[in-house]
Amino acid sequence: MLRIAVCVSGGGTNLQAIIDAIRDGRITNAEIVSVISNKPDAYALKRAEENGIKSVCVNRKDYPDKESFYKALMDAVDGAIPDLVVLAGFMVVLPPEMIRKYQRKIINIHPSLIPSFCGDGFYGLKVHEAALARGVKVTGATVHFVDEGTDTGPIIRQKAVDVHEGDTPEILQKRVMEQAEWVIMPEVIDEIANGEINIGMERK
Numbered sequence: 001m002l003r004i005a006v007c008v009s010g011g012g013t014n015l016q017a018i019i020d021a022i023r024d025g026r027i028t029n030a031e032i033v034s035v036i037s038n039k040p041d042a043y044a045l046k047r048a049e050e051n052g053i054k055s056v057c058v059n060r061k062d063y064p065d066k067e068s069f070y071k072a073l074m075d076a077v078d079g080a081i082p083d084l085v086v087l088a089g090f091m092v093v094l095p096p097e098m099i100r101k102y103q104r105k106i107i108n109i110h111p112s113l114i115p116s117f118c119g120d121g122f123y124g125l126k127v128h129e130a131a132l133a134r135g136v137k138v139t140g141a142t143v144h145f146v147d148e149g150t151d152t153g154p155i156i157r158q159k160a161v162d163v164h165e166g167d168t169p170e171i172l173q174k175r176v177m178e179q180a181e182w183v184i185m186p187e188v189i190d191e192i193a194n195g196e197i198n199i200g201m202e203r204k
């Protein structure tokens with residue numbers, strides 16, 4: 001069983017997609033052992049609770065400095081003893097120590113076709129605003145391993161989504177989520193859990 005920790009900051013629709021995929025068998029050999037949020041009011045925490053998944057909130061505001069916040073975050077992740085850490089809308093720059101410790105064991109979903117519209121400042125609706133401003137006809141989503149840069153780690157999977165005439169950033173965001181994010185993240189997790197994508201995990 002692949003032990004997954006999911007880090008969230010917001011609505012948690014990607015978390016929900018993973019929960020649903022485990023429930024209906026599109027992801028096998030995996031379980032979510034912890035949901036970790038940096039926001040106490042993240043709706044993702046409610047989703048965890050409703051699904052009987054342990055959750056923990058590590059709020060920057062509860063810590064005097066970045067170091068102690070980072071330590072608490074690392075403790076929360078380590079405490080879950082995860083084989084895989086999934087960033088699903090996690091709006092925190094990870095501690096470099098965590099990235100080193102969990103090399104090739106942290107994956108992220110980004111709502112564009114990397115290397116377009118990614119890197120510092122490209123998050124949430126801003127990604128879709130930039131895509132529309134540039135006038136691209138195709139955008140999409142990318143699942144990638146996390147390294148020390150922003151959206152620079154090795155790409156695992158991408159899925160393209162058409163841009164339609166008259167799209168607003170909100171409409172495009174929804175289409176990218178429905179057609180790409182909620183599809184490829186569960187697919188990748190299933191392949192990791194079943195050894196088709198190698199993250200150097202011992203088979204248990």
Ligand code: GRF
Pocket residue numbers: 008009010011012013014015044088089090109110111124177181
């Ligand atoms: C998604 O668009 C994801 O690609 C981005 O943040 C958003 C999170 O949405 N990194 P949700 O919290 O999973 O609903």
